[in-house]
Amino acid sequence: MVSIPAGHPYVRSVSASSEVEVLGDPRPEGAPAGQWWPPVALDPHWIDAHAADADILHIHFGTESFTPERLQATIDAAHDAGWPVVFTVHDLVHPQLVDQDGYQRQLDVLVPGADALLTLTPGAAVEIARRWDRRAEVVAHPALLDTPPRAPRRARGDKAFRVGMHLKDLRSNIAAEQMVGALDAALDRLAAGGLDAVGEVRMHRRVRDTRVRDRVRELCRRSDRITLVEHDRLGDDDLAAALAALDACVLPYGYGTHSGWLELCWDLGVPVAAPSTGYYADQHAHPSVASFTAGAGGEALATTLGQLADSPGSTRAGTRARAEQLRQRHEQRVVDDLAVATAHAELYRRLLEKN
Known part of the structure; x- marks a missing residue:
């Protein structure tokens, strides 16, 4: 063939x-x-x-x-x-x-x-x-992933809800400014509701649009809850480790159809907030993959993240539930x-x- x-x-x-x-x-x-x-x-x-x-x-x-x-x-x-x-x-x-x-x-x-x-x-x-x-x-x-990953370790007493967003090299369908702004507003709403929510935005050092990069830097600098991490393109192991440390990952897509990134998060046991565009949420009919209305701002994203905060994939309550979820998913993936x-x-x- x-x-x-x-x-x-x-x-x-x-x-x-x-x-x-x-x-x-x-x-x-x-x-x-x-x-x-x-x-x-x-x-x-x-x-x-x-x-x-x-x-x-x-x-x-x-x-x-x-x-x-x-x-x-x-x-x-x-x-x-x-x-x-x-x-x-x-x-x-x-x-x-x-x-x-x-x-x-x-x-x-x-x-x-x-x-x-x-x-x-x-x-x-x-x-x-x-x-x-x-x-x-x-x-x-x-x-x-060929082998089941291990659940990440977490410092005793650390109950923060860690939300990640990977902008990669700012390819065409990454709605970077809109999504970072929505994430910042969503984290503030969650914190106001009593959830210690923090954000990590990652972006490649080499990007396709330097104007958008500079705007993202400014949005993150002004945020009280978002840390911006700029780095070279990560290798497979480093990328998996960065994602596995999250309690939820927000897909920052303005348009598209399906997502391999979502599949990687699934393999790692990381809950995903996916925009309502395309068919991302169709990829896994499970509470740990939740949809939010793209363009609706921080309130819609906060509602979705609030739903994911108590998902078994969140490590706020310890890593045992994540470890069991990883085991089950790997076994099912072999069959599927x-x-x-x-x-x-x-x-x-x-x-x-x-x-």
Whole structure:
């Protein structure tokens, strides 16, 4: 099978069945080892030259560099080679882009042109059916951690409710100023209600918008409850440790569809406050994933955080409940991830038998 991309943790997990063999990512000319983008295999000439090497094309993400016409030609080449085409609709709105017109035109090629569609949540499947009259099979996001993490230690007597917000490099869908302002107001409301609530905002040193960075710095400087931490991009272990120390994480997204960050928080047992945009809250139907109305300000976020403050994922009452939650989630993830890989293998088998 050719997967776009192949060398990605999500793809490795969903294609983990022994029935599935995924070709490695061809390296783009001049790219360092390990870089798969822009995907070389998403090209009709490449497919023509490798028609005998695979039997299915599965497109996940990485299409941004190409025109809709190029994608149509790629799908046509795959069909000419006898390959069914699968498209997983991770994003109905692209989180890396401000102007969505080009990506929406890509979806108008990919969704109707694929032989089978997958997506991650029921809400996204409903939107796909409404917009394109296509059925998308819902297969949940797999785990992002291979082993169960340990619950973080907490100083005796420390009852603060620690709320984190990671702005990363201020990519396009990060509503940084709005969300930091809402967090500050929400923390004040929680404190006024008797909850010792503190915030930690993290941001990369290298960002895409220095004006927004400076505004975030000023908002955090003026806050009595938020600490700003600026750092280089964290490695996987350091990121997991930073998230695991939280009692709740606020997703600062102004738009989007699904979130791998939310999945990482789930694996770490950290409750998540997700904006009502997209289908973030659909990813896990559980009290530790709660939604707030994006743009409604601090009052809406305070209400959501108040609900999460007493979640088993909060470590304010000690780490025993978090540790038990981590154990249960890891055990369930093992079962669920096997089902996810099996669902992908079965889909490929059905398509090949039909083809």
